[in-house]
Amino acid sequence: MRYVDEYRNRELILALSEEVKKISKKEITLMEVCGGHTMAIHRFGLHSLLPSNIRLLSGPGCPVCVSSQHFLDTAIAYSKISGAIITTYGDLIRVPGSVSSLEKEKAKGADIRILYSVLEALEIAKNNPGRPVFFPGIGFETTAPATAAAIVQAKKENIVNFFVLSAHKIMPPVMKALVDEGVKINGFIAPGHVSAITGTAIYNELAAGYGLGVVVTGFEPVDMMQAILMLVRQIESGTPKVEIQYRRIVHPEGNRIAQALLIEVFNHKDDRWRGLGIIRESGLKIRKNFAGFDAEVKYPVSVPEPPDPKGCICGLILRGLKKPGDCRLFATTCTPSDPVGACMVSGEGTCATYYKYRR
Amino acid sequence: MCLAIPAKVISVDGSNAMVSIEDVEYKASLLMLDDVRPGDFVMLHAGFAIEKVDPEEAAETLRLLNEIADSSPDSLIL
Numbered sequence: 340m341r342y343v344d345e346y347r348n349r350e351l352i353l354a355l356s357e358e359v360k361k362i363s364k365k366e367i368t369l370m371e372v373c374g375g376h377t378m379a380i381h382r383f384g385l386h387s388l389l390p391s392n393i394r395l396l397s398g399p400g401c402p403v404c405v406s407s408q409h410f411l412d413t414a415i416a417y418s419k420i421s422g423a424i425i426t427t428y429g430d431l432i433r434v435p436g437s438v439s440s441l442e443k444e445k446a447k448g449a450d451i452r453i454l455y456s457v458l459e460a461l462e463i464a465k466n467n468p469g470r471p472v473f474f475p476g477i478g479f480e481t482t483a484p485a486t487a488a489a490i491v492q493a494k495k496e497n498i499v500n501f502f503v504l505s506a507h508k509i510m511p512p513v514m515k516a517l518v519d520e521g522v523k524i525n526g527f528i529a530p531g532h533v534s535a536i537t538g539t540a541i542y543n544e545l546a547a548g549y550g551l552g553v554v555v556t557g558f559e560p561v562d563m564m565q566a567i568l569m570l571v572r573q574i575e576s577g578t579p580k581v582e583i584q585y586r587r588i589v590h591p592e593g594n595r596i597a598q599a600l601l602i603e604v605f606n607h608k609d610d611r612w613r614g615l616g617i618i619r620e621s622g623l624k625i626r627k628n629f630a631g632f633d634a635e636v637k638y639p640v641s642v643p644e645p646p647d648p649k650g651c652i653c654g655l656i657l658r659g660l661k662k663p664g665d666c667r668l669f670a671t672t673c674t675p676s677d678p679v680g681a682c683m684v685s686g687e688g689t690c691a692t693y694y695k696y697r698r
Numbered sequence: 699m700c701l702a703i704p705a706k707v708i709s710v711d712g713s714n715a716m717v718s719i720e721d722v723e724y725k726a727s728l729l730m731l732d733d734v735r736p737g738d739f740v741m742l743h744a745g746f747a748i749e750k751v752d753p754e755e756a757a758e759t760l761r762l763l764n765e766i767a768d769s770s771p772d773s774l775i776l
Contacts, residue, residue: 340720342704342739342751345760354767375701428744456745458727478744481702485746488729532702535741535749558701561763568766587756588741588749597730597748 342587346559347383355564356388363571368394368523370659372514373530374401374687375558381696383560389567396522396659397692399513400530402477402506403430403685404657405612408645410506411436414475416640417504418449422470425451426460431475434684437645457489464493464501473634475504481532483507483623484597487604490625490632502634505625508610511541512621518549522659526552526570528563531585536601538593542581550579557585604629613681614654653680656689663693670694702743704751707736717742 445451464472534555542553552573556566566584610622625633655661673679682690705717740747
């Protein structure tokens, strides 16, 4: 596959590994924030290519993992509204709310449809006038612009039965929050596709203010090893900065059109991250002038705050303070087919990844 | 969810395109990009092309990496 296979070249991976081992002296911790990176590290066995003084820590960049149970419970409540159609990305269908899941509700007869693109929801809305079509929106800056584009398109076409429940979040505040909380990180393997949208200025504070290296990284093993080499070089020479490894996709200024869509449709709000609590200015809320598409405005539902599932330590895992093996539910009561916490539900979650690759 | 896949643009029709990944064709929205032409490669994510692949940067990355590989003493070991 073009632009994939070249970045899986074994020789290049091994050469990068040799170079890292040659120059890496300090004990360091690198955090990859994005669930896609967590998966890539495990799928390609990258731990075995690094010297023991480099520790890789998985952060909270899995949108499914950090979506609150309350959000799922709200989506489930919408599915029970007469005539309602729930349209969702496949990632969300099995995520447990406090009692049920969209998949379970579908099995009981709710009209829940899996989409490949949020624009399909607009078609469904047009084909089903009079029936409310809900779209629970999760994802970071990679995915939120698609939701924004759909809302702008819906306004253009005067669609009145399309409603977004936004749980979209942005990355920099949570990265900063982890460092502020004292999680020991020497550098960030920064999310490649988020950065393709946002550009790299969002990381300047981490580098300049906190002295942490940030390397924007692609998702193939060559990308990851090159990024780790770049971070090690920065750390060993004491020159933390923001660099782009993923240059074939990411430009410093990002995707201006996508950024404009985000600004047009969303503003920032304080938001609850599952397992991490409230992080300031980290969530995307639909602006007042698009309130006609905001599910929370047009269909306010009262859903009780669910208790955290007993024994689940996803919050500590998402912060990189504990590993899945430290959780007494891991691989016993909490498995991919019967997940308790978000870390196991999502294919990119740390626990799901460990379950697949590390038991 | 972070994942996007490189896809080759086969045809463009206004703000939509048909793209190909390993000979399977998918619809992609071009609402986030301008100036996309057949033959370009784009990153496909949730039904949207979110960025174009820059072939020069791609080649430059590989060139740099091959330099590292060539200078590695083990590079001749297969």
